[in-house]
Amino acid sequence: MRRPPRAHGPRGLRFALPPRRVFEPPSYPNVWFYVSERLAPSQAAAVEFITGWLRDHCGIADDFARFKPPEASDSQARLGGLQPWREAADPGRRHAHDLHIRYYYVALRQNGMDRVVVTDAGLAAAERRVHRNAPGRGAGREGERSAYRRFAGSVHYEVEDEHPLHPYVEDCPFCGRTGDYAGAEDLFAGVHEPLGLELLLYGTIRGQPVSRPDGRPVPGLVGLR
Numbered sequence: 265m266r267r268p269p270r271a272h273g274p275r276g277l278r279f280a281l282p283p284r285r286v287f288e289p290p291s292y293p294n295v296w297f298y299v300s301e302r303l304a305p306s307q308a309a310a311v312e313f314i315t316g317w318l319r320d321h322c323g324i325a326d327d328f329a330r331f332k333p334p335e336a337s338d339s340q341a342r343l344g345g346l347q348p349w350r351e352a353a354d355p356g357r358r359h360a361h362d363l364h365i366r367y368y369y370v371a372l373r374q375n376g377m378d379r380v381v382v383t384d385a386g387l388a389a390a391e392r393r394v395h396r397n398a399p400g401r402g403a404g405r406e407g408e409r410s411a412y413r414r415f416a417g418s419v420h421y422e423v424e425d426e427h428p429l430h431p432y433v434e435d436c437p438f439c440g441r442t443g444d445y446a447g448a449e450d451l452f453a454g455v456h457e458p459l460g461l462e463l464l465l466y467g468t469i470r471g472q473p474v475s476r477p478d479g480r481p482v483p484g485l486v487g488l489r
């Protein structure tokens with residue numbers, strides 16, 4: 265069994281992620297949302313804040329036209345109709361793409377893992393540097409602690425759900441094992457997952473900005489800053 269990844273946040277924040285056994289899905293969640301308790305006093309409020317923002321600002325919504333296996337998730341959503349690949353020689357391989365995310369929160373709450381207190385060691389160190397010429401000042405920030413409500417997601421980029429070839433087309437220049445991803449061992453973990461993270465976080469695929477079908481850009485979570 266693989267250990268959960270040790271995640272580092274901005275300014276060296278350290279996040280102790282829950283063990284693999286908390287999750288039933290086949291792969292460990294690849295994105296974690298930590299929302300300050302100052303913004304969200306409960307996990308439900310954190311889920312509404314983030315998923316609502318992604319719905320309203322990025323168009324990531326539950327609009328699946330058919331049953332979609334939850335894979336132990338508590339809800340899921342997508343942004344469809346992206347980057348249509350119209351140049352495929354075989355018309356049957358032409359397809360648009362989904363950014364698909366599954367959200368996980370109930371098991372975390374049931375296991376008492378939805379609230380975390382993070383020691384902001386990075387901030388304390390920065391404060392010490394700022395105040396190194398003024399002994400005493402800033403010392404009170406050593407190990408400052410902040411409380412967060414958290415939940416997880418599993419995000420990937422793939423052939424649209426409605427297409428007969430969903431989820432994989434190996435030679436697609438957008439979602440396939442091509443370009444910088446030509447050497448990926450696993451098409452899901454090595455291509456679809458990192459592309460999904462890139463789009464969710466930065467609004468790009470392979471460095472190129474992605475537009476929604478109506479032409480609006482996908483801002484990505486960096487838009488929250």
Ligand SMILES: [Zn+2]
Pocket residue numbers: 364420422431
């Ligand atoms: Zn999917």
Ligand SMILES: [Zn+2]
Pocket residue numbers: 349359360361422423433436437438439440
């Ligand atoms: Zn594709």
